[in-house]
Amino acid sequence: MRNENLLVELGTEELPPKSLKTLAQAFADNLQQGLEAADLPFESIQWFASPRRLAVKVHQLANKQLDKKVEKRGPAVSAAFDDQGNPTKAAQGWANANGITVEQAQRLSTDKGEWLLHVANVSGKALDELLSGLVDAALKKLPIPKPMRWGAKKTQFIRPVHTLCMLYGSDLINGSVLGLNSSRTIQGHRFHGDKTLELSSADAYLETLEQSFVLADYNARQQKISQQLTSAAANEGGRVELEQDLLDEVTSLVEWPVTLVANFENEFLDVPKEALIYTMKGDQKYFPLLDNNGNLMSRFLFVSNIESRDPSQVISGNEKVIRPRLSDARFFFETDKKRSLASRLDSLESVLFQKQLGTLADKSRRIAKLAAKIAERIGANSEHAQRAGLLSKADLMTEMVMEFPDVQGIMGMHYANHDGEHADVANALNEQYMPRFSGDDLPKSLVSCAVALADKLDTLVGIFGIGQLPKGDKDPFALRRAAIGVLRIIVELKLPLDLTDIVGDANTLLNDKFENQAVVEQVIDFILGRFRTWYQEQGVEVDVIQAVLARRPTRPADFDARIQGVTRFKALPSAQALAAANKRVANILDKNQVTADYTVDDSLLVEPQEKQLATQLKNSKAQILPLLQNGDYVAVLTELSTLGESIDGFFDNVMVMADDQALKHNRLALLLELRGLFLQCADVSLLRHD
Structure with missing residues (x-):
């Protein structure tokens, strides 16, 4: 089986800059899913994007599907033959559909019976047969809210499509997608170099385009823009804020980034900087310059899509564009100041x-x-x-x-x-x-x-x-x-x-x-x-959140303190046993419909273990009351964790459901008090220990 790198590129009119990255990533993801579903092995997949192209490179893709054995179960043997042992119509129909005779069928035996079985060796299809359909399916699943038609064509896409290139190694894969036949032709830069290029192989893609003033690697292009902006800002004695959304949009607007510096009149700095910055970023996709104190400078950076022989002309044009927008902002500011809020x-x-x-x-x-x-x-x-x-x-x-x-x-x-x-x-x-x-x-x-x-x-x-x-x-x-x-x-x-x-x-x-x-x-x-x-x-783990939510504390700062406390408590060695004990206590109390008026009578404490638990509960209660008032739930639960041994001793040696109703009532009251102390923080019975 042959393995080569595959390149698929769609050449278009300028794509929407705010969705270019999303479209490119989705194209790669969709094609990857299609290749995997088609059993076409590959090593990795990489996407490229620029204003006029979406492309995917699949590394070390197999040139055909894997061969596989397909088991096709037929009718049960009991229904496949009549009383004389002759094949029934159902068996014959199944065998004909699979290109065999009933006698050639194998048998599949299971606990539920025996069936006819045909094991077919299915040869994998070649990549050439499959690729157009896979690419078409990947494109149809792109997040495009309003596809468009162009010319007399009935095909639809987010923008008009001009070229389709599908190369496997150095071989052209023939096929048609969106009404275009695959060729080696790709688009160059709109203004620099050759308008169209002939691509020799999938591996020559990036180099061929770069020679024609196109950086097709989106991430590499963005990195270059970031470096240019940072360097230009330093040269101007300022700094630039590289807001990611703006950086993504500018990266999606240019194929050959060239960063230039422009100026505007100092008088505009009387306007609040936020309004000027919004105008530069939002309307013109410019990058304002700030000094070391965070004040706006009367210079800005912009990323051009051409490498001009006379950059001053490009700079002058952008200065002419920004000046009316800044003038509007100044006019609005001066007008607004004439009236108070x-x-x-x-x-x-x-x-x-x-x-x-x-x-x-x-x-x-x-x-x-x-x-x-x-x-x-x-x-x-x-x-x-x-x-x-x-x-x-x-x-x-x-x-x-x-x-x-x-x-x-x-x-x-x-x-x-x-x-x-x-x-x-x-x-x-x-x-x-x-x-x-x-x-x-x-x-x-x-x-x-x-x-x-x-x-x-x-x-x-x-x-x-x-x-x-x-x-x-x-x-x-x-x-x-x-x-x-x-x-x-x-x-x-x-x-x-x-x-x-x-x-x-x-x-x-x-x-x-x-x-x-x-x-x-x-x-x-x-x-x-x-x-x-x-x-x-x-x-934070879900069960910790649920344990606190169960108590519905309505003071958010207190809620947060409980989360920290329960998180720390869950990490303690005794937490698992205490959570299980709380769950057991909760079940006993619910089953016996114990109400809040149950109180402990010390004179009815008989067994040493219930006396010990009652004493320790009193001591812990005295310890935790001031901690609760301060919201120190870490300390509260740490203190309650010391009850573990007493709780175990109680359940091992004391019969809660005693025949004597007074003893039973008193022991339920003791458990209610224990449960109440834990519930001061959270319902730890909801904690899981996997």
């Missing part, structure tokens, strides 16, 4: 937040009241929190934010500073949206925390109240992100907040909007439910 509050009355929940003005007033309450609970300035909550959405009515929505909050902070608002108020207008995404920074001040929590809780309670809960992957109001934000702020900043209190406060401000009386419990359960994903991403 507070003067824009009335205009929020005309903007609907949600039909049943009112306008943005209604939401702002609710946030203000709720932020003030939360501020009181965490020791922040409630007046500043209330003021920040009232102004929290005012910048949405500014020209700058209407033009550049991504700078909402940030511009609110700048305008508030311009208006002379307190620094805590101004900062809270920006930090109210934190954390904006996974891993984002948290609010830095307590006032900001109060406003951020108020905003998220108002949305959570309001949307739950009107019954528009997230379903599947649909979460139009980003409630999951809001819930994670609430947890992160409270847990990571160790805020002394109880969800029952703050969700209840939010509900009080909204309860005239809906009739759902269970909304508080639903929102708390939803927020607590986010802990599962959060902790699993940190490597």
Whole structure:
């Protein structure tokens, strides 16, 4: 069997830059699945992508499928022959379908009987016969939301396709995909070198393209862009932030990257840098330069797709493009400063937040009241929190934010500073949206925390109240992100907040909007439910999370402390036996319907082992009460782990279900007290030990 490298390349018009990487990876994954399903052995698979091509290279691919034996079971022997031993029509039909006679069939004996059997040696098909179908199937499974047609063709793809190249080693594999016949022709750079190239072999792919100003290896191209940007920034005495999404998009826009430096007038630096940066990155795909203090410089980097003989012309053209956008930003900023944020509050009355929940003005007033309450609970300035909550959405009515929505909050902070608002108020207008995404920074001040929590809780309670809960992957109001934000702020900043209190406060401000009386419990359960994903991403075991969730602690910081405690407890040598004992105790108590009014009577303690357990329970209880008050669950569970020997002695020597009802009742009460001590932390009976 022959093994060679296979190259498949599709030459297209410019592909969507934001989805190029995803398309290329999916093409390779789909083709790999197809090759594996077709029993075509290979060593590895590699993808390439540039604006005008998707390509896959399969290393050491076999030139034909593996031969294999296929067993085809026929009718049972009892049904294959009549009373005279002649083959029945069923047996003859099966034999004819397999190209044999009934006499040539083998027998398969099992515990359930005997069947006719034919073992066929099936020769594998050649790669040439299979490849077009495999490539076509891989392309059809690409995540393309809106395929298009072009010209008079009936085929559909994300962009018009011009070339198809399928080479196995140096051999051309004939075939047709998307209405194109395979050839050695591939596209060169749109502006440099030859427009089309003839490829001699699969292994010559990268080198041939590079000689024609195309770096087809996506990752290598991105690495080169990163190096160029970093080097150019250092030469300018600044630094560049290589945001991954922007870097991916630029990598998907160029085939021959050339990084250049351009300038703009210093007067634009009077505009808040965030607006300028957004304009450069979002609209033009430029890379702003920052000095060592984080201030924006009046220079920027851009990645060109051509190596010009006169780079100054390319630089000048890009400077002409950016100047009007920066001028717009400056105009919006100067215009917005003519009015204070507070003067824009009335205009929020005309903007609907949600039909049943009112306008943005209604939401702002609710946030203000709720932020003030939360501020009181965490020791922040409630007046500043209330003021920040009232102004929290005012910048949405500014020209700058209407033009550049991504700078909402940030511009609110700048305008508030311009208006002379307190620094805590101004900062809270920006930090109210934190954390904006996974891993984002948290609010830095307590006032900001109060406003951020108020905003998220108002949305959570309001949307739950009107019954528009997230379903599947649909979460139009980003409630999951809001819930994670609430947890992160409270847990990571160790805020002394109880969800029952703050969700209840939010509900009080909204309860005239809906009739759902269970909304508080639903929102708390939803927020607590986010802990599962959060902790699993940190490597916390599911049973540890379940053990804590079973107790439903509603103070997030306390929840986190319990997780740490149970994690440490589970690692103790005695944990397995104690978890099993707790499960046994829980079963006994449930079976006997033991209620909370069961109490231990010391005079009814008869056996030495139950006396010992009762004494140790009293001692442990005295030890752990102050630890519980401080939330030191690691110490609590460490102390309770010392009960292991006494619990074992109790179960080995004491009959819980005694005939004497008083003794039975007392021993059940002792177990209830034991169970209650553990439940102060978590339900450790749910812990598994594999």
